[in-house]
Amino acid sequence: METLKIIKIGGNIIDDDKALNDFLAGFATLPGPKLLVHGGGKLATKLADKMKVEVKMTNGRRITDADTLDIITMVYAGKINKNIVAKLQALNCNSIGFSGADGNSIVSVKRPVKEVDFGFVGDIEKVNTKTLNVLLNNQVTPVFCAITHNGKGQLFNTNADTIASELAIGFANQYKTELYYFFEKKGVLKDLNDDNSVIENINTKSYKKFIDEGIIADGMLPKLNNCFHAIENKVSKVCIGNPTMLFQTNSKFTTIEK
Amino acid sequence: METLKIIKIGGNIIDDDKALNDFLAGFATLPGPKLLVHGGGKLATKLADKMKVEVKMTNGRRITDADTLDIITMVYAGKINKNIVAKLQALNCNSIGFSGADGNSIVSVKRPVKEVDFGFVGDIEKVNTKTLNVLLNNQVTPVFCAITHNGKGQLFNTNADTIASELAIGFANQYKTELYYFFEKKGVLKDLNDDNSVIENINTKSYKKFIDEGIIADGMLPKLNNCFHAIENKVSKVCIGNPTMLFQTNSKFTTIEK
Numbered sequence: 001m002e003t004l005k006i007i008k009i010g011g012n013i014i015d016d017d018k019a020l021n022d023f024l025a026g027f028a029t030l031p032g033p034k035l036l037v038h039g040g041g042k043l044a045t046k047l048a049d050k051m052k053v054e055v056k057m058t059n060g061r062r063i064t065d066a067d068t069l070d071i072i073t074m075v076y077a078g079k080i081n082k083n084i085v086a087k088l089q090a091l092n093c094n095s096i097g098f099s100g101a102d103g104n105s106i107v108s109v110k111r112p113v114k115e116v117d118f119g120f121v122g123d124i125e126k127v128n129t130k131t132l133n134v135l136l137n138n139q140v141t142p143v144f145c146a147i148t149h150n151g152k153g154q155l156f157n158t159n160a161d162t163i164a165s166e167l168a169i170g171f172a173n174q175y176k177t178e179l180y181y182f183f184e185k186k187g188v189l190k191d192l193n194d195d196n197s198v199i200e201n202i203n204t205k206s207y208k209k210f211i212d213e214g215i216i217a218d219g220m221l222p223k224l225n226n227c228f229h230a231i232e233n234k235v236s237k238v239c240i241g242n243p244t245m246l247f248q249t250n251s252k253f254t255t256i257e258k
Numbered sequence: 259m260e261t262l263k264i265i266k267i268g269g270n271i272i273d274d275d276k277a278l279n280d281f282l283a284g285f286a287t288l289p290g291p292k293l294l295v296h297g298g299g300k301l302a303t304k305l306a307d308k309m310k311v312e313v314k315m316t317n318g319r320r321i322t323d324a325d326t327l328d329i330i331t332m333v334y335a336g337k338i339n340k341n342i343v344a345k346l347q348a349l350n351c352n353s354i355g356f357s358g359a360d361g362n363s364i365v366s367v368k369r370p371v372k373e374v375d376f377g378f379v380g381d382i383e384k385v386n387t388k389t390l391n392v393l394l395n396n397q398v399t400p401v402f403c404a405i406t407h408n409g410k411g412q413l414f415n416t417n418a419d420t421i422a423s424e425l426a427i428g429f430a431n432q433y434k435t436e437l438y439y440f441f442e443k444k445g446v447l448k449d450l451n452d453d454n455s456v457i458e459n460i461n462t463k464s465y466k467k468f469i470d471e472g473i474i475a476d477g478m479l480p481k482l483n484n485c486f487h488a489i490e491n492k493v494s495k496v497c498i499g500n501p502t503m504l505f506q507t508n509s510k511f512t513t514i515e516k
Contacts, residue, residue: 047309047332050309050310051305051308051309052308073337073340073341074305074332074336074337075332076336077335077336077340077355078331078333078334078336078337078339079328079331079336081335081336082331082357082359082360082405083331083413085357085359085360086359086407086411086412086413089359089362089407089409089411090409090410090411094361094362095360095361096354096356096360096389097335097355097357097359097360098354099340099355101340101343101355102340102343102353102354102355103352103353103354104347104352131354131393131396134392134393134396135389135392135393138389138392140361140392147340149344149347151347151348152348153344153347153348154344155340155341155344
């Protein structure tokens with residue numbers, strides 16, 4: 001099977017012009033089919049401030065009311081996505097911007113209300129690879145923002161890490177899928193204050209231990225849950241770290257194993 | 259040759275939820291390959307107001323500075339485009355949102371500075387139909403917002419009427435292309451106060467006469483220039499009027515002829 005690389009870049013890369021341009025320059029040169037997923041960074045919060053729309057958070061999770069969904073759709077699918085696509089075209093990487101509504105590629109359902117009503121937040125139900133495959137077969141690179149739809153006309157805010165892992169799982173029957181989570185750190189760190197304390201391998205057993213010891217906590221937990229979900233569903237490789245891992249043989253990063 | 263319908267809807271349809279939903283319900287049922295181009299309506303101006311970004315106009319033309327380009331990209335490519343795509347998916351019309359950067363489909367150059375520097379406004383140089391054709395052949399409907407790029411990483415604001423006519427011309431060697439400009443009126447009117455005074459046919463000769471007599475003026479001139487540009491460049495049919503023309507046999511509208 002051919003290899004499909006699915007790469008997710010986080011807000012710290014999006015928010016830093018140089019980091020973004022450097023990443024895209026490398027990404028554009030990657031051979032073979034590939035797919036990019038980007039987060040939103042701080043731009044949505046900045047726009048909400050300017051528009052005097054209050055950003056509601058609960059336990060560090062954004063509550064997406066109608067105004068916030070509009071802002072996210074404008075910033076993620078509009079400004080960030082189209083500028084990335086334009087930059088990739090300048091690098092001779094033929095790309096098309098996607099939300100989950102485009103090509104009906106990611107269908108989600110409104111997150112069920114338990115203690116918290118997250119508002120217009122979608123949990124992914126189904127990935128449709130048909131239209132995406134047509135594009136990949138024609139050397140086109142889809143670029144996904146973190147928006148899905150319910151197939152009934154409603155857009156939803158959806159976690160970009162989850163979009164990346166569900167896409168990787170969705171393609172795992174047709175491609176050998178490799179999933180890369182890129183952020184500003186070199187990998188999952190044992191000591192947050194020591195950038196060189198990268199944990200090079202995490203498996204199901206050591207993951208449990210790291211959680212028990214409090215070494216892996218907070219925002220890293222949902223990211224790693226996405227990684228294990230992917231590796232348990234036929235994704236052949238899952239890595240977390242800095243984009244350098246793709247281009248430098250001696251760079252350290254974290255690999256997730258069963 | 260197969261027929262490709264290229265339909266442009268204006269701001270008055272975009273701004274009116276019922277008009278938009280009615281149009282999309284009809285559009286979704288149109289058989290054969292089709293392509294939608296949408297304008298921006300008043301949403302960009304509203305957002306600029308909220309963000310306290312001044313909208314600069316000269317002779318009724320928008321000057322696009324960097325902040326305005328951001329707003330346009332957010333509103334046109336983000337909010338409007340993705341909501342239309344989500345609505346079309348709900349109507350079982352598989353669509354993908356496009357700017358000219360996506361698929362490198364519309365390349366433009368910055369409008370030359372003469373008396374006025376229009377800022378980030380692009381004049382179309384080239385339409386690339388390759389990626390679009392792959393999608394049309396797979397029953398996918400591209401939905402274009404009024405944004406192009408220069409192939410060097412810069413997005414541009416571009417007139418939606420012109421995008422529609424240049425797309426129709428770009429496809430004229432591969433399809434029998436039909437170009438429809440839809441707005442709130444029944445067609446080009448002899449008397450702006452009489453909605454039933456539709457001019458049913460305009461050709462090059464009568465166009466000149468209508469201009470000389472002041473019957474066709476103002477905003478209708480650039481629209482009709484786009485129509486004649488299309489009809490003179492192998493587009494087989496150009497019509498202006500209300501969406502009803504596609505679905506009701508007895509509706510009046512304007513047809514442009516050589």
